[in-house]
Amino acid sequence: MSRRSIRSLFLALIAGLTICVGAAGFAGASSIEGMLEGALQPSSAPSLLGPITESGRTGWACKPEQAAGAKSAAAAELPSASDMR
Helix, strand or coil, X not given: CCHHHHHHHHHHHHHHHHHHXXXXXXXXXXXXXXXXXXXXXXXXXXXXXXXXXXXXXXXXXXXXXXXXXXXCCCCCCCCCHHHHC
């Protein structure tokens, strides 16, 4: 076989596979819509934690969140410079 015939055969094979994959995609399009119909529903809030309000999340003592909402640096309980060494 010549190089030209191998190239033509390879391109025909790639074109045929592309057509088959495209046809399978179009054939399964309606069934995919049916599968995704109930799957993309928004989830509800977790039952263990309360909603986040201005005072923070109820039922969860998060130190970084409390430090971020502190009125002063002393109330935030930040580490001192000597602790960083």
